[in-house]
Each structure stands twice: as C-alpha cells, then as structure tokens.
Amino acid sequence: MKNLDPNHIHTYDEHGHMTCCSEEEKIYKIAETSIKNSVKKDACCSSDHTEDEHAHGHNHSETSTSSFKMFLPAIVSLFLLLIAIALDNYIPQTWFTGWIRILVYAAAYLPVGFPVLKEALQSILKGEIFSEFLLMSIATVGAFAIGEYPEGVAVMLFYSVGEVFQGMAVKRAKANIKSLLDQRPDxxxxxxxxxxxxxxxxxxxxxxxxxxxxxxxxxxxxxxxxxxxxxxxxxxxxxxxxxxxxxxxxxxxxxxxxxxxxxxxxxxxxxxSKLSKILEMVQHATAQKAPTELFIRKFAKIYTPIVVLLAILITGLPFFFLEDYAFSQWLYRALVFLVISCPCALVISIPLGYFGGIGAASKNGILFKGSNFLDLLANIQNVVMDKTGTMTEGVFKVQEVVFKPEFNKEQIMEMVNALESKSTHPIATAIHDFVGKVDANIELINVEEIAGHGLKAEVNGKELLVGNFKLMDTFGISYDIDPEAIVYTLVAIAYDKKFAGYLTIADVIKEDAQSAVNKLKELGVNTTMLSGDKSSVVKFVADKLGIINSFGDLLPEDKVNKIKALKGLNQRVAFVGDGVNDAPVVALSDVGIAMGGLGSDATIETADVVIQDDMPSRIPMAINIGKQTKRIVWQNITMAFLVKGAVLALGAGGLATMWEAVFADVGVALLAILNAVRIQNMKF
Incomplete structure (x- = not known):
C-alpha cells in the first residue's frame, strides 16, 4: 500500500474505536489500540477481539502500573499451589483427600485459570471456538478430571506468567513508538x-x-x-x-x-504538521502485516482445530486397537499434546519481532509504513538514489574563486555580490553566502537580467557582467579557459570589457554519504545514481563516492525507464529520493525511500520508508534493521517448530509429561519473546 489514506483517522472514529478530542489523541489511541489488537489477534489464533474484550494477560500488562500488580494473580496461585503440595506430602492421606483436596487445588487454579476460562467462553459465544484459551482450558480442566491437580494448576500458572511476560515485552516493543506519540504538547x-x-x-x-x-x-x-x-x-x-x-x-x-x-x-x-504525519505513518505501520505474519495467522486458524481433532483421536482411537486400553492414560497423553501444540510462541513472537524492528527503526529516525517493508528491504539487491538532496545537501556553495592577476579579487567580488543581491536564483544565494553582507556604497546603474545568460550592470562607469559563458560570448568577451573541462557549475565575470575570472559553484556532498555507500557494499547491496543534473556532475559525484553506475541528464520518465530496466533483470530495487519528480520512481520501486526532512509531501506519502533526518547513512541502517528483524523472526519459527515437534512426538507416545509440555509451550514462548525484543537493544 503505497499511499496513505487521509481519512484513515476518521474511519476509526466513525467505528467508535476512540472518544478523544484532539487529533494527536486520536492518533495516539489508534496506534496503541492497533498494536495491542494486532498482537492479540495473532495470539488468539482465530480470535479478533478488541482491546476491551481481553480482560486477562495483555490487559493486565497494559493497564497495571506496577510489576507486582501484574504478577499478583500468579503469586497468589503459586502460594496456594505450594500449600497444596505441602499438604499432599505432609498431611495424612486419610484427611487431605476427596473434595477437600480438590477445593484446595481449585483455589490455587482460579486466580490464573478463571480469566482464561472466561475468555474461552466469550470466544465460543462469539463463534470463535478455536483459540489458545480453549486449548489451555481443555488441557487444565482435563487434568483435574483425571486427578492430576498439581499439573493442571502448574500448566495454567506458567501460562499466566508467560502472558505477563508477553505483555511486558509488547509494552517494551511499543516504548520507542510511544515516545514519538508523546512528543507534541496539547x-x-x-x-x-x-x-x-x-x-x-x-x-x-x-x-x-x-x-x-x-x-x-x-x-x-x-x-x-x-x-x-x-x-x-x-x-x-x-x-x-x-x-x-x-x-x-x-x-x-x-x-x-x-x-x-x-x-x-x-x-x-x-x-x-510534519509530526502529525509521522504519527500517522507509525499508526499505519502497525496495521500492515509482513507476509510471514499473514502466513502464521492463516496457519494458526487451520492448525488449532486440527490439533483439537488429533487430541480427540489420541484419546479415543486406541480404544479400538488395545485390549488394555485405559481412558485416563490416553486422555492424559491428549492433554499433554494440547498444551504442547498451543502455537503461542509463533503467533506472539513473530508480530512482536516486527514491532521491535519498527520501534528500533523509529528510535533511529527511520519510519517504516508497515512490517511488510521490513521484509522487503531485507531482500533489496540494488539501492538506486537521486543525487541532489539525497546524497548531496541540495544547497549550492562557492567552491573556488579564480581571478586574473590584474584584477582586484576582493573589490570585484563585492561588486558581484551587490549585483547578485538583485536575484533570487540559488547561485545568487550561494555567492551572497560566500561574500557576506552587501556593501551599501556600491552603486549599480542600468541593472539588466538577460534570460538564460546572467546579469549586466554599470559600476563606477564600467560594465560588469556576471553569468555563464554564453553571456561572455554574447558580449564578445574573450576567455582562455575551456568551460567544458570544469565539472562544477561556472559563473563567469567580466569587468570593463575584459574577462576577469570565474567562480565554481557546486552542491556539497553530505558528510555521511561516503559511509552510506561503503556500508551498502558491506551488506552486498549494489548502488546506482540517477539524476536530472548534467552527466559530468553526476559522474564526478558518483566517482567520488565509489558508485560505479551513474546516469545524468534524466527526465522523470527516464528515471522510470531505468528502474524498469533494473527490475527487468530480476533485481529487487529500492529508490531513494526527495523531490516531487522522484514520486513516480519511488512508487515503481519494490521499496520507496523518501528523505523526510526536506522532501516533498508527494514523495513522502508515496514512499514506504521515510528517513527523517535526510542522512544517507540511515539507508544501510534501515536495510540492516530489516535483515536483523527477519533473522530473529525465522530463528523463533525454527526454534518453535523443532522443540514443539520433538515434544509432540514424545507426548503422543506417552514419553512426555505435563512438565515437558509446559516447557514446549510457555518455555519456548518466553524464549521466543526474549529473542524478539533483543532487536531493541541492538546497535545499528
């Protein structure tokens, strides 16, 4: 999705997702709700509840003001569980038995189990039957049904602790984004x-x-x-x-x-304001899913009902094949199977990894408009960049002043400055910045602008010409240099019918442009420079930066054709630009990157990634963040599948207990979450 929807905020308002007044408050609410709902949708496999509907786990982590309060249900449950286990071991079995034992373990179960049971029931009533809540409810209630009370409580207790850690991780992932949302005063x-x-x-x-x-x-x-x-x-x-x-x-x-x-x-x-647009971009970023996220969500919706069906088969199918069939034994195996199979590690840690990448990028002045662009940028093979405003400052400055010995350089430059003060051309601004304040004592007469050539005036009764070498030719001024041999833009000066000298004026290369190109090479990414500036200037800048492929004298449609040619070679292309004329190629490229500080609104809105401070070094940084995010996501996917697959096989064969199941579910989920938030501490 290349273009932002300007009505996106109002759409949320019309559907009742917020009741705040100011525009920034709306954006804040949308961004916060979008992040929470996105994670929760994934975590629930097929559940699409809104924020308010999730009374457990995540809501605790989001609304609580202290770690103690978040962990309180788990602490209470653990305390009661320890009491129950102590009674099991130190009280005569004739006393601690029957309903008394069930009630003590039920008291330990309820602080952590009731919110999950409630959530499972609400999901079923809404027609969303297969969720993680249902899996955990069946597994733990089933454990109680066959008398495995300690294990039933322990599974739900660890699940609850995992939920709290998950909520804390989500909160941390949002911290960098929320720091943006808190920047502007009301x-x-x-x-x-x-x-x-x-x-x-x-x-x-x-x-x-x-x-x-x-x-x-x-x-x-x-x-x-x-x-x-x-x-x-x-x-x-x-x-x-x-x-x-x-x-x-x-x-x-x-x-x-x-x-x-x-x-x-x-x-x-x-x-x-610029910040409002940034906030809107952040809000949109949480809504757009990467292909990996979309796949996992679809996978979970199919996977969860299959797992429930398999658990039923594990329980009932052996009855038809085994003479010594024991219902409680096979039900226990099925319950272990359900706990192991809960896909929390995947559906929680994957979106969390992408939120972490978006947050890390935001902290470094890079805005991704969606997690899908993190994936795309990680696979970029060629970064094509504009010259002016992207790799150069976009501000002309005097580079060299060359005068013939017989002329007073300082005096004539004061005259030139006075004459150029009559013009608003960028070259005139560069000369004024170089010389400084205009000398009020210089009197100019018969000032005339000659279109496409330069300026003419009389100073001290003598003719002063300032412009290009066409101006010199027009007035018959002879000169002894070859203008074509000089790369920079030239300003020729003639005084009293004689060629006095010239100035070279050029755009300044950004101080971090060289390091940007070097880092792109280290990442194995090719670089190409396209520009509407004259070819000699473009080649000079490209050679100075070590960019082999460069093209100048290009119109916007020429840039489009160059991008099409690169994509025709099956290269994944990112284009970096800042001007209005760059918008078409930004839209055409696989990933469009805009320089957001001085860039045009059209280019910023069309782009998929925005560099807020216009620093080229953020380009390889953005690619690196994309690569690291993708690496972490696939590490979590691999770890979850390997561990769960192994323990599932053991569980179905009766070789794994509930404790191994807890590790395969909650333990792997916690490891995946810790791995996902790791990107926020990385240095890029």
Whole structure:
C-alpha cells in the first residue's frame, strides 16, 4: 500500500474505536489500540477481539502500573499451589483427600485459570471456538478430571506468567513508538496584544505567534521570528544534538527549545504538521502485516482445530486397537499434546519481532509504513538514489574563486555580490553566502537580467557582467579557459570589457554519504545514481563516492525507464529520493525511500520508508534493521517448530509429561519473546 489514506483517522472514529478530542489523541489511541489488537489477534489464533474484550494477560500488562500488580494473580496461585503440595506430602492421606483436596487445588487454579476460562467462553459465544484459551482450558480442566491437580494448576500458572511476560515485552516493543506519540504538547502559548495566553494547540490559527520558553516543546510547525534559537530535534530525527536555527527558518512541531525564549509564527495547521504525519505513518505501520505474519495467522486458524481433532483421536482411537486400553492414560497423553501444540510462541513472537524492528527503526529516525517493508528491504539487491538532496545537501556553495592577476579579487567580488543581491536564483544565494553582507556604497546603474545568460550592470562607469559563458560570448568577451573541462557549475565575470575570472559553484556532498555507500557494499547491496543534473556532475559525484553506475541528464520518465530496466533483470530495487519528480520512481520501486526532512509531501506519502533526518547513512541502517528483524523472526519459527515437534512426538507416545509440555509451550514462548525484543537493544 503505497499511499496513505487521509481519512484513515476518521474511519476509526466513525467505528467508535476512540472518544478523544484532539487529533494527536486520536492518533495516539489508534496506534496503541492497533498494536495491542494486532498482537492479540495473532495470539488468539482465530480470535479478533478488541482491546476491551481481553480482560486477562495483555490487559493486565497494559493497564497495571506496577510489576507486582501484574504478577499478583500468579503469586497468589503459586502460594496456594505450594500449600497444596505441602499438604499432599505432609498431611495424612486419610484427611487431605476427596473434595477437600480438590477445593484446595481449585483455589490455587482460579486466580490464573478463571480469566482464561472466561475468555474461552466469550470466544465460543462469539463463534470463535478455536483459540489458545480453549486449548489451555481443555488441557487444565482435563487434568483435574483425571486427578492430576498439581499439573493442571502448574500448566495454567506458567501460562499466566508467560502472558505477563508477553505483555511486558509488547509494552517494551511499543516504548520507542510511544515516545514519538508523546512528543507534541496539547497546549501552546500564543501572544495576544503582547501577552502570552495558553490555548489548545489544535485551536491555534495560521499566523498566530507562539512564545516558546526554554525547555518547552513546539506544538505546531512554523517560522522562527527570533534571531537565533537552538533546538533538540530528537522527536523528528532521532538525533539529540542541538540544531541552531536562524530567523526565517522553518521549525517543526516536536522540537524542544534549548536556550532563550523564542517566538514562532504558525505556518501549518495542527493536523497537517510534519509530526502529525509521522504519527500517522507509525499508526499505519502497525496495521500492515509482513507476509510471514499473514502466513502464521492463516496457519494458526487451520492448525488449532486440527490439533483439537488429533487430541480427540489420541484419546479415543486406541480404544479400538488395545485390549488394555485405559481412558485416563490416553486422555492424559491428549492433554499433554494440547498444551504442547498451543502455537503461542509463533503467533506472539513473530508480530512482536516486527514491532521491535519498527520501534528500533523509529528510535533511529527511520519510519517504516508497515512490517511488510521490513521484509522487503531485507531482500533489496540494488539501492538506486537521486543525487541532489539525497546524497548531496541540495544547497549550492562557492567552491573556488579564480581571478586574473590584474584584477582586484576582493573589490570585484563585492561588486558581484551587490549585483547578485538583485536575484533570487540559488547561485545568487550561494555567492551572497560566500561574500557576506552587501556593501551599501556600491552603486549599480542600468541593472539588466538577460534570460538564460546572467546579469549586466554599470559600476563606477564600467560594465560588469556576471553569468555563464554564453553571456561572455554574447558580449564578445574573450576567455582562455575551456568551460567544458570544469565539472562544477561556472559563473563567469567580466569587468570593463575584459574577462576577469570565474567562480565554481557546486552542491556539497553530505558528510555521511561516503559511509552510506561503503556500508551498502558491506551488506552486498549494489548502488546506482540517477539524476536530472548534467552527466559530468553526476559522474564526478558518483566517482567520488565509489558508485560505479551513474546516469545524468534524466527526465522523470527516464528515471522510470531505468528502474524498469533494473527490475527487468530480476533485481529487487529500492529508490531513494526527495523531490516531487522522484514520486513516480519511488512508487515503481519494490521499496520507496523518501528523505523526510526536506522532501516533498508527494514523495513522502508515496514512499514506504521515510528517513527523517535526510542522512544517507540511515539507508544501510534501515536495510540492516530489516535483515536483523527477519533473522530473529525465522530463528523463533525454527526454534518453535523443532522443540514443539520433538515434544509432540514424545507426548503422543506417552514419553512426555505435563512438565515437558509446559516447557514446549510457555518455555519456548518466553524464549521466543526474549529473542524478539533483543532487536531493541541492538546497535545499528
């Protein structure tokens, strides 16, 4: 799904999934509910209950405020179980027997068993018969029926503990995502008649002036009115290093003002801010399943009823073939079989692994719009990247100033700066940034812009020409250099009918671009550069970065054809871009990656992955996160199938007890969960 649905939030609201007021509260509720429901849907095999319907396990872990409260039912159950076992061993059997023994063990069973029995009944009443709750209910009630009271309590106790750990793991997996959802304040202070008034951020209008104190978070996107201010941008970029902004620059919701009081003019509505879009992307990410998740969910819906049928056959079929058939013996084997077969390790740890990957990526300033893109990016063979704004800063800077000896370089550069101040062209901005403040004493006369060539003016009664070499040719100015031999963009200067010199201007390569290319090579991923810039410039940048395949002078449709050609070679292709013209190729590629800091809204919405801080080094990091997530998921799948398969065979043959069954179910599930959350502590 390449495009975000702008009405997605309202769809949830119309179905009654939230009752909150502000846009951010809605997004928060959707994201939280989506994560919990996704995990719970998987864990229940075929159950699609909503959050409110799950009164046990997960709800305990989500709503409890302390670890003690989460573990309280299990603690009570364990205490009563130990008492029951002690009575079994130290009280005369003539006293501790019959209904007294059953009641003591039942008291130990109820704190952990009642929520599961209740959940199983609710599932059946809703027509969702085959769930993990039913499996555990049959297994433990059956154990009581044949007199295996300690084992019946122990199975449910360990299951309950596993549920608590599972809930804690889900909570931890959500922590990085929730940190994003908590970034923007609900209220802002706006200036009305030079007095600060606190209002709801959603009520602020475009044009309002926000007063932001040191340490406060900005609630809306805007333009900085103060001369300078430093911000912590971790909410948007994953980097906590200060970012100093100057008057007129854009500042975004979620940034934290670090020093002095700053004033910001609101330029974007609350719901349209960059952070709101990030939150929406995170919410969408929890809804889109990876192929592995989808397969496991379908597998569980078929697998669970088959397991129940097999358990019935294990119990009843030997009756027709064995002379010494003992019902309790074969029922016990069937109950062991049911406990072992519960697919919790698979259906819990797999979505948990993907949530962990999404959370780890979010913490590093990378937004995946779905766990399916983690899988796709892990298999990428060729990363195709735009040049300007992706591998370069997208900002022109003067690289070299070359003047003939007979001209005063400083004096003429002051004239050039004064003349270029009349233009808004990026090259003029680069010259102004290089020279500095315009000298007010320089008087320009008869300023004229010559389309496609440059500027002309008179200074001190002499003609000044600043532009390309076509301008020099037009005015008959001779020069002794070959412009085609110089890679960078050239600005030629003539003064008093003579060629004075030239400037070279170029886009600056991002400081981490080289490491990005190197890391992609280490991952075994090829790189290709496509750009609309002239071929010589593209080749120069590509050669400098060690990219072998590069193509310049490309129109948007040319880029599309290049991507089609690569995909025609059966290569899985990711495209990285930032401009509006990149949107078609971002959509066409197997995985579209957008530079989200300065990127166009069209490209960001079309992309599957968004790099929030525009750093190329996040590209190999995203691929690595995808690879690690996929590796962990398949480790869990392999471990679960191997252990369960072995113990299932032993259980059917009467060689495994309930204790081995508990390990095969709860133990493997806990190991899988611990393995799944491991990605959140990895360094990428």
């Amino acid at each position: 209220e802002v202070s706006i200036l009305i008649n030079n007095e600060a008034k606190t209002i709801k951020a959603a009520s602020a209008n475009i044009g309002d002036i926000i007063q932001l104190k040191a340490g406060e978070k900005l609630g809306l996107d805007g333009e900085l009115l103060s001369e300078t201010a430093s911000f912590n941008t971790a909410a948007l970029t994953g980097e906590s290093k200060p970012d100093t902004k100057t008057k007129g620059e854009t500042v975004l919701a979620g940034m934290i003002n670090l020093n002095t009081v700053a004033q910001v003019k609101v330029t974007t509505a609350y719901k349209d």
